[in-house]
Amino acid sequence: xxxxxxxxxxxxxxxxxxxxxxxxxxxxxxxxxxxxxxxxxxxxxxxxxxxxxxxxxxxxxxxxxxxxxxxxxxxxxxxxxxxxxxxxxxxxxxxxxxxxxxxxxxxxxxxxxxxxxxxxxxxxxxxxxxxxxxxxxxxxxxxxxxxxxxxxxxxxxxxxxxxxxxxxxxxxxxxxxxxxxxxxxxxxxxxxxxxxxxxxxxxxxxxxxxxxxxxxxxxxxxxxxxxxxxxxxxxxxxxxxxxxxxxxxxxxxxxxxxxxxxxxxxxxxxxxxxxxxxxxxxxxxxxxxxxxxxxxxxxxxxxxxxxxxxxxxxxxxxxxxxxxxxxxxxxxxxxxxxxxxxxxxxxxxxxxxxxxxxxxxxxxxxxxxxxxxxxxxxxxxxxxxxxxxxxxxxxxxxxxxxxxxxxx
Numbered sequence: 001x002x003x004x005x006x007x008x009x010x011x012x013x014x015x016x017x018x019x020x021x022x023x024x025x026x027x028x029x030x031x032x033x034x035x036x037x038x039x040x041x042x043x044x045x046x047x048x049x050x051x052x053x054x055x056x057x058x059x060x061x062x063x064x065x066x067x068x069x070x071x072x073x074x075x076x077x078x079x080x081x082x083x084x085x086x087x088x089x090x091x092x093x094x095x096x097x098x099x100x101x102x103x104x105x106x107x108x109x110x111x112x113x114x115x116x117x118x119x120x121x122x123x124x125x126x127x128x129x130x131x132x133x134x135x136x137x138x139x140x141x142x143x144x145x146x147x148x149x150x151x152x153x154x155x156x157x158x159x160x161x162x163x164x165x166x167x168x169x170x171x172x173x174x175x176x177x178x179x180x181x182x183x184x185x186x187x188x189x190x191x192x193x194x195x196x197x198x199x200x201x202x203x204x205x206x207x208x209x210x211x212x213x214x215x216x217x218x219x220x221x222x223x224x225x226x227x228x229x230x231x232x233x234x235x236x237x238x239x240x241x242x243x244x245x246x247x248x249x250x251x252x253x254x255x256x257x258x259x260x261x262x263x264x265x266x267x268x269x270x271x272x273x274x275x276x277x278x279x280x281x282x283x284x285x286x287x288x289x290x291x292x293x294x295x296x297x298x299x300x301x302x303x304x305x306x307x308x309x310x311x312x313x314x315x316x317x318x319x320x321x322x323x324x325x326x327x328x329x330x331x332x333x334x335x336x337x338x339x340x341x342x343x344x345x346x347x348x349x350x351x352x353x354x355x356x357x358x359x360x361x362x363x364x365x366x367x368x369x370x371x372x373x374x375x376x377x378x379x380x381x382x383x384x385x386x387x388x389x390x391x392x393x394x395x396x397x398x399x400x401x402x403x404x405x406x407x408x
Contacts, residue, residue: 007143012192013134019188021150023085026181028158030092032266033166033174034109035244036259037099039252041171042106047249047377049106051369053113054242058362060117061124061355068351072125073344077133082189084123089182091116096175117362124358125351128334132346134192140338148277148331152323156270163263216348219341225289226340228398230356232296232391233333237357238364239384240299240326243269245368246384249377255312268316272323280331287332293395295332299325300388307381330357 008014035050043049061068071080095112098104128144135143165174220226243266251262280287302322309315333353341349372380 005146007135007139007146010135010139013131013143015188015192016130016134016185017146017150019185020147021154022181023185024151024154025158025161026092026178028154028266029162029165029174029181030095030178031244032159032162032259032263033171034095034113035248036162036166036262037104037171038106038109039248040259042104042109045252046369047245047372047380048366048369050245050248051242051365051367053110054245054365054369055362056110057113057117057120058358058365060114060121061362062359064118064121068121068125068355070348071122072129072351073346073348075126077126077130078189078192080126081123081130082186084119084126085182085186085189087119088116088123089179089186091119092175092182093179096172096179099170099172099175124354128338128350128354129346132338132343140335144335144338145277145280145282145331148280148327148334149274152270152273152277152327156267156274159263159266159270161263163258163260166259166263215345216352219345219349220352223340224398224402226337228395229289229292229333229336230353232292232395233330233353234356234360235387235391235394236296236299236326236329236384238360239368239380239387240303240322241330241357241361242364242368245365246372246377246380249369249372249380250315254377255315257312261312265316265319269319269323272320272325273327275320276324276327277331279328280335287336289336289395290399292329292332292336293392293399295325295328296388296391296395299329300385300392301325303381303385303388307378307385333357 008017034053038049038053039045039047091112095109098108098112131143131147132140162174165177220230247265247269248262251257251265255261299322302318302325306315306318306322309318334350337349337353338346368380368383371383
């Protein structure tokens with residue numbers, strides 16, 4: 001267990017971790033309240049409306065890709081995060097005030113989601129690459145795993161609290177609470193003194209041109225395993241990461257529940273996610289390509305089991321398995337790609353990885369919403385399982401071809 005939390009011995013990382021836990025709880029409060037506001041109050045229980053908001057919140061990760069990775073590699077990451085976190089706090093405050101005014105409309109929520117997506121497009125690669133400014137290469141895999149523990153611990157607590165708060169005080173105050181939750185992380189960023197990475201920045205073009213944009217793709221393209229993992233990640237994230245769409249649809253249509261039931265389902269899935277993050281953080285070595293094929297297979301089986309579960313509580317319990325499989329794959333992907341990448345390219349490669357994952361989530365949101373509305377939420381979850389099977393097939397084919405390829 002001591003080995004699992006070894007990165008917390010680093011004072012700067014400890015500051016980051018503590019601030020991030022509080023901020024992440026606030027983020028999950030907002031995400032839960034936003035989903036429920038859309039499906040229960042601003043639309044006629046329409047999963048497609050939730051899918052649209054998901055698309056607007058995550059699509060900027062794709063469209064802003066030419067400059068987000070470059071920015072994460074060229075700017076002082078701590079200063080960049082201070083800017084992005086401040087802007088995200090302002091957007092939470094704005095959305096809260098709109099809801100409390102009593103005149104909020106779906107288009108306003110969509111605009112706030114789009115604004116949040118644009119800021120998060122710069123924030124996400126900087127957050128991932130910033131960890132390497134705080135810890136040594138030896139501790140990087142552990143720190144990435146602990147980041148996932150922080151995120152998913154918040155995902156366990158946040159939705160459950162949000163479900164109760166929505167019923168007690170309404171969505172507007174939940175957004176205001178999220179605004180306040182940004183303050184500890186902002187203070188932590190001001191107090192810490194990062195171990196800044198030494199890069200070849202002085203020898204490289206500082207302009208965010210097409211060549212800079214393509215560097216991440218070129219680097220991944222030169223490494224077959226990295227390319228295949230990106231394809232597998234796209235397939236799994238495109239559908240599997242849209243749990244807000246199919247869980248909200250299951251809550252209101254299949255189980256006829258309220259916001260507290262929705263929050264509970266998100267929290268149950270987070271239990272598995274936390275377990276997956278702890279398993280990743282406990283590893284003494286980085287995940288292998290071979291192990292990730294099995295993880296994708298476990299994810300696919302979990303999807304089918306969840307889709308077929310007959311009752312609310314069997315559905316809720318099986319979500320733990322689905323959360324475990326999803327988190328093991330996504331966290332292993334982040335660790336594998338960072339450790340396989342030279343530090344000078346890490347920001348650009350991670351921006352591509354995140355764009356594939358989050359951009360895939362954006363593209364899958366409307367599809368999942370359409371399938372849930374037309375064929376039912378269970379069919380949407382089964383679609384997640386089919387995408388997992390495809391990911392396993394692609395990974396296994398590449399591994400088999402590589403293993404049987406004659407040595408030169």
